[in-house]
Amino acid sequence: MLDEIIDILNEDLTVFKTCLKSEAHTYGHLHASVHIWFYTLDGKVLLQKRSSNKIAFPNLWDVSVAGHISSGENEINSAIREVEEEIGLLVSESDLMKIGVFKEQFEHTNDFIDNEIHHVYFCKLPCTIDLLSIQVEEVSALKLISIEDFIELRNQSGFEEKYVPHYKTYYDFILKKLKESISSNK
Numbered sequence: 161m162l163d164e165i166i167d168i169l170n171e172d173l174t175v176f177k178t179c180l181k182s183e184a185h186t187y188g189h190l191h192a193s194v195h196i197w198f199y200t201l202d203g204k205v206l207l208q209k210r211s212s213n214k215i216a217f218p219n220l221w222d223v224s225v226a227g228h229i230s231s232g233e234n235e236i237n238s239a240i241r242e243v244e245e246e247i248g249l250l251v252s253e254s255d256l257m258k259i260g261v262f263k264e265q266f267e268h269t270n271d272f273i274d275n276e277i278h279h280v281y282f283c284k285l286p287c288t289i290d291l292l293s294i295q296v297e298e299v300s301a302l303k304l305i306s307i308e309d310f311i312e313l314r315n316q317s318g319f320e321e322k323y324v325p326h327y328k329t330y331y332d333f334i335l336k337k338l339k340e341s342i343s344s345n346k
Contacts, residue, residue, distance in 0.1 A: 165231040166191050178231045188265070188273030191228065194239040195278045196256065198224040198285040199338055201345055205310060206285055208246065208294075209301040210324070216268055219300070222324040226278075235279040243283070247302065248293030256281045259337050262310060263329050280334070282341050307338055 163182050167175040168189040184191045198206035206224040210217055227242035229235055236253050245253050258281050265275045289302050305313075313319055314331055 166228050167231050168275065172318050173286065178297065181228055183273050185274055188267075188275045190275045190277065192235065192277045192279060193221045193226060194235055194242055194281065195262075196225040196239050196243055196281045196283055197334060198283050198344060199307075200285050200304065201342060203308070203339075203342055204304040204306050205338060206289065207303055207305060207323075208299045209303075211296065211298055211300045212296065215272065216266070216274055217324045220324045221230060221303070224283075229279070239279070240279050246295045246298050248295075249287070251283055255283050255286075257283070257341070259341075260333065262327075264327055264330060272339065280331075282338065284345065307335060308343075313333055 163180045164179050166179050166184055168177045168184060168191055169181055170176050171190070173192075179189065181191075183189070200206075207221045208224055209221050210219060212218050225239075225243050225246045225255070227238065227246070229238040233241075236256065239256055240253070241252055243249050258279065258282050262280055263276070263277065264279045265273065267273045285304075289304060292302060294300070294302060314335075319325075
């Protein structure tokens, strides 16, 4: 897997240096990523199953598309790039609706600490999932699940064995905003 150069952020989210992504993870440096949640107007959300070769949360279901923001890249260009890379879909800035910024930190091992600011976007899925083309290095499968079913699954034991264990407040925020977005687009 290719290591990339990313910006390291101060707590006020200004860039203070750049380094390899692997170094950022080794030392737990704060860095930025994009999360793009695709939804359908009939109340479903697109999930990706992370590839088995991922270091963090392999083989778990996660946000539709996610990725690190490269050094010097802005968040919207990163979101557009990641969508095309991971699921083969071309989107434009006007297709993406930013819903917020969320900070999460996971200590996977003593030398792998993921300390991220997620720039979170929604995007209406413009096609059926069989027309999407996954990047096999990153994604092993895609599925649509109803938001209501996803909410139910989150409340069951064993959820974190199949789905990335984002913070409860993150999932609550996403699912509430998805329901609102779908209602306002009908």
